Amino acid sequence: MTREPLVPKLKAVTRSLTEAPDLVALADPEHPLLWIRGDRGCVGIGETLRLTFKGPDRFTDAAKKWRAIAKNARIDDTVQMPGSGLMALGTFAFADHSGHESVLIVPRILVARHREAYWLTTITDITETTDITETPEAATAGNSPETTANPAILTPEAPRPWQGITFTESTQSPIDAYLAGVRKATETINKGEAEKIVLARQIESTIAKDADLRTPLSRLADRYLDCWTFAVDGLIGASPETLIRATDGAVSARVLAGTRGRHPESEQRDAQARDELLTSSKEQHEHAFAVQSVVTALSPYVNELHTSEEPFPLQLPNVWHLATDLGATLKEHSSALELVGAIHPSAAIAGTPTAAAVAAIKEIEPFDRGRYSGAVGWIDADGDGEWVIALRCAQLDPADHRNSSRRIIASAGGGIVAGSDPEHELRETVSKFRPITEAFGE
Numbered sequence: 001m002t003r004e005p006l007v008p009k010l011k012a013v014t015r016s017l018t019e020a021p022d023l024v025a026l027a028d029p030e031h032p033l034l035w036i037r038g039d040r041g042c043v044g045i046g047e048t049l050r051l052t053f054k055g056p057d058r059f060t061d062a063a064k065k066w067r068a069i070a071k072n073a074r075i076d077d078t079v080q081m082p083g084s085g086l087m088a089l090g091t092f093a094f095a096d097h098s099g100h101e102s103v104l105i106v107p108r109i110l111v112a113r114h115r116e117a118y119w120l121t122t123i124t125d126i127t128e129t130t131d132i133t134e135t136p137e138a139a140t141a142g143n144s145p146e147t148t149a150n151p152a153i154l155t156p157e158a159p160r161p162w163q164g165i166t167f168t169e170s171t172q173s174p175i176d177a178y179l180a181g182v183r184k185a186t187e188t189i190n191k192g193e194a195e196k197i198v199l200a201r202q203i204e205s206t207i208a209k210d211a212d213l214r215t216p217l218s219r220l221a222d223r224y225l226d227c228w229t230f231a232v233d234g235l236i237g238a239s240p241e242t243l244i245r246a247t248d249g250a251v252s253a254r255v256l257a258g259t260r261g262r263h264p265e266s267e268q269r270d271a272q273a274r275d276e277l278l279t280s281s282k283e284q285h286e287h288a289f290a291v292q293s294v295v296t297a298l299s300p301y302v303n304e305l306h307t308s309e310e311p312f313p314l315q316l317p318n319v320w321h322l323a324t325d326l327g328a329t330l331k332e333h334s335s336a337l338e339l340v341g342a343i344h345p346s347a348a349i350a351g352t353p354t355a356a357a358v359a360a361i362k363e364i365e366p367f368d369r370g371r372y373s374g375a376v377g378w379i380d381a382d383g384d385g386e387w388v389i390a391l392r393c394a395q396l397d398p399a400d401h402r403n404s405s406r407r408i409i410a411s412a413g414g415g416i417v418a419g420s421d422p423e424h425e426l427r428e429t430v431s432k433f434r435p436i437t438e439a440f441g442e
């Protein structure tokens with residue numbers, strides 16, 4: 001008889017902090033676990049549990065496993081905010097058959113802030129140690145005050161000097177192969193086999209094993225204020241595209257597709273780029289596919305789905321995007337991870353129709369995307385959470401004791417539709433790489 005694997009028993013204790021923590025400064029310099037946007041976010045210190053997933057069912061497996069862990073957990077939370085109590089940060093691979101693992105990480109300590117509310121959560125694995133007669137009161141003894149003065153663990157390590165790196169064309173993704181790929185995708189579209197195919201390319205570099213990754217993270221967080229800056233299991237970036245935010249039965253998303261590079265050298269040229277984007281039927285068409293894919297995927301789960309009437313121009317330091325915001329209420333309780341699984345892969349990162357676009361990506365792109373264009377975010381014990389599409393990001397190899405450096409690969413792509421020009425698409429990827437190339441530069 002096969003037995004169900006044991007569900008770990010976790011204990012989470014959350015208390016308010018009296019002072020605002022500096023989240024980026026508190027991150028582990030070499031293995032940061034961070035999620036931040038302006039005055040909201042969290043940093044994980046240490047690791048209590050790591051769950052890994054692979055294959056086509058990675059989202060549903062993760063949602064199921066997380067639900068069981070949350071149900072089994074002992075939570076003492078005097079803060080009661082989304083993300084307080086038990087929570088995990090995660091990153092999921094793009095492709096069903098990716099060789100890269102998807103993970104959920106439960107930190108040992110989580111320091112978080114939501115505007116003027118700050119808190120600290122300590123999460124321990126009590127699977128082996130639980131005394132079943134223990135009462136909740138006994139379990140939290142010693143943690144009774146509502147507020148904790150900021151403890152010593154909240155003193156960050158001093159920053160180390162930063163040595164900028166430059167990226168070059170990746171050996172597995174040469175520019176010529178990308179340009180040929182765009183032509184091939186256009187042919188596929190012209191033959192009527194797909195309407196939109198999102199193609200990406202990669203650039204790479206190496207970074208000292210002891211590099212202090214808080215420098216690129218603070219640059220991303222300071223410059224990309226409309227993006228979520230993240231670092232989860234070596235995946236670092238700042239994404240503008242919210243796949244799903246779920247809080248107390250309300251859900252929202254921000255769909256992006258359609259791009260123009262910014263022109264900081266000329267206000268007039270910059271405004272022209274924005275206006276071209278807003279009036280281009282090609283970009284509007286590409287955008288509509290992305291919105292439709294999210295609306296179709298979310299519809300079975302929600303009532304009252306609202307979208308902004310017209311796509312609006314989202315201004316980021318590197319690009320203009322066409323953006324549509326969506327809001328809805330959930331019909332029944334579905335966790336943020338279940339919704340991510342339902343929406344992924346949206347037409348913003350795969351294409352239309354989904355199956356044909358995914359097949360074309362597999363055939364044309366000469367590499368495994370890994371977590372790029374997958375999902376990255378967090379989930380709490382109630383199933384609430386925030387997940388973005390892993391864009392404008394780079395994946396670092398794990399630190400290996402035999403090497404003094406780590407490889408880092410950045411990926412960026414764009415939607416190819418009928419009439420797409422390969423050179424234009426290439427320039428668009430250069431603009432999309434800027435958050436990463438500049439954050440890791442001098």
Ligand SMILES: C=C(O[C@H]1C=CC=C(C(=O)O)[C@@H]1O)C(=O)O
Nearest residue numbers: 256257258259348412413414415
């Ligand atoms: C695939 C990427 O961007 C997507 C999100 C926004 C705009 C996009 C576009 O205009 O093509 C892409 O769909 C990327 O940044 O690598």
